[in-house]
Amino acid sequence: MNAVLVIAGYGLREALRRRVFGVVIVLTSAFLFLFWLGTRFLFHHLSGVQPPQGIDARTLVGATVLGLAMFATMFLGVVLAIFLTLGVVRGDAERGLLQPLVVRPVGRTTVLVARFLGAGAVCVPYVLSVYAASVVITRSNGSWTPDRVVTPGLELAAGVLVIAAISLFGSVFLTTIANGIAIFMVFGAGLVAGLLGQIGDALNSHTLERTATIIAWAAPFEALYQDALHGITADSSGLTRFALSLGPFGGAHVGGLLLPVWAAAFLLLALGAAAASFLRTDL
Numbered sequence: 001m002n003a004v005l006v007i008a009g010y011g012l013r014e015a016l017r018r019r020v021f022g023v024v025i026v027l028t029s030a031f032l033f034l035f036w037l038g039t040r041f042l043f044h045h046l047s048g049v050q051p052p053q054g055i056d057a058r059t060l061v062g063a064t065v066l067g068l069a070m071f072a073t074m075f076l077g078v079v080l081a082i083f084l085t086l087g088v089v090r091g092d093a094e095r096g097l098l099q100p101l102v103v104r105p106v107g108r109t110t111v112l113v114a115r116f117l118g119a120g121a122v123c124v125p126y127v128l129s130v131y132a133a134s135v136v137i138t139r140s141n142g143s144w145t146p147d148r149v150v151t152p153g154l155e156l157a158a159g160v161l162v163i164a165a166i167s168l169f170g171s172v173f174l175t176t177i178a179n180g181i182a183i184f185m186v187f188g189a190g191l192v193a194g195l196l197g198q199i200g201d202a203l204n205s206h207t208l209e210r211t212a213t214i215i216a217w218a219a220p221f222e223a224l225y226q227d228a229l230h231g232i233t234a235d236s237s238g239l240t241r242f243a244l245s246l247g248p249f250g251g252a253h254v255g256g257l258l259l260p261v262w263a264a265a266f267l268l269l270a271l272g273a274a275a276a277s278f279l280r281t282d283l
Contacts, residue, residue, distance in 0.1 A: 024080050028130060031072050036137050039065050043142035056236075062144030063233045069134035070156060070232075074225055077127040077160035082183050084119040085167040087176035109275045112168060116271060119164045127157040146232035155228040155255075158263055159221035163187060165270035166219060172277045190215065190222035197226075220263045227255030 042061055131153040139145050146152065166186060170179040193215035200208030216222040234254075 024076065024083075024126070027079075028076055028126075031076065032130070032133055032137070035065075035069055035072070035134060036141070039138055039141040043144075046142070058142065058144050059233070059236060062138055062142050063146070063236070065142075066134060066138050066146060066232055067229050069138070070131065070152065070225070070228060073127055073130045073134060074156050074159055074221075076130065077123050077156065078163045078187055078221075080126060081119055081123045081160050081164040082167050082180055084122065085115060085164050086171055086180045086183065108278045112271065112275050112278060116164060116168055120161055123160045123164060124157045127160050128153050131156055147235040148231035152228035152231040155224040155231070158260070159224040159228075162219065162221040162224070162263060162266060162270075165267050165274070169270050169274040169277070172274055186219060187221070190219055191225075194222050194226055217262065220259065220266050223255050223259055224263055227259055230254045 042065060043058075046057055046061060135146065135149060135153075163183065163186075167179065167183045170182055173179075174182060193212045197209055197212030197216065200206070200212060213223075216226060
């Protein structure tokens with residue numbers, strides 16, 4: 001256990017030395033300020049908006065802007081997770097930092113687990129904090145609160161952990177830059193799949209919906225994100241629900257009870273595959 005804590009601390013100190021946290025803090029501060037400014041302006045002028053009868057304008061605006069904030073929160077969390085994990089194996093090995101750590105009794109599996117826990121210890125509180133700040137800002141500026149508050153935040157954090165596990169797996173085979181590019185492309189592909197699913201739903205294209213669902217569940221960070229979006233308007237109905245389903249940050253698709261089980265299984269499979277591959281890798 002001491003070895004895990006030491007290696008996790010080493011990874012965090014290395015990220016601090018490279019000013020990763022400084023970049024994330026600047027980006028987060030800029031986002032939260034712009035989000036506060038935007039929601040304040042939108043809700044201030046909401047009284048002059050006359051939506052079609054049956055649509056709750058406050059819910060429509062609140063869910064859309066909070067959905068946008070959730071996208072930004074997950075994106076920033078993914079950036080942090082990738083920066084903390086993209087060079088764990090190949091990157092550190094090329095710099096000569098890894099070889100002294102993987103000698104017995106520490107071992108390679110311990111290094112991977114420690115670096116994953118270290119990344120999770122940073123990313124999960126970060127995502128939950130930014131999500132909570134977004135909810136508070138939406139509530140204070142618009143007097144609107146999502147139907148589900150806790151579960152969507154936890155799903156965003158879980159989605160970021162899935163990305164961290166994929167990045168760890170990629171670091172066994174790819175160099176630092178190549179792995180970073182690959183993981184961002186995987187993340188982008190998942191987001192595109194989610195948008196295609198919404199388009200398929202609007203066009204009543206079952207083939208497009210089915211394809212998007214398969215892609216989203218193949219690496220379940222997108223399915224978790226979609227379920228989180230659904231959670232903030234879970235109790236909406238009628239024309240408001242229909243209007244939300246047309247937008248990229250509202251409505252979305254419910255994941256069901258199987259989603260958290262599959263997400264946990266995927267994490268274990270990804271970490272297990274990374275450990276097994278690392279054990280066979282020549283340093």
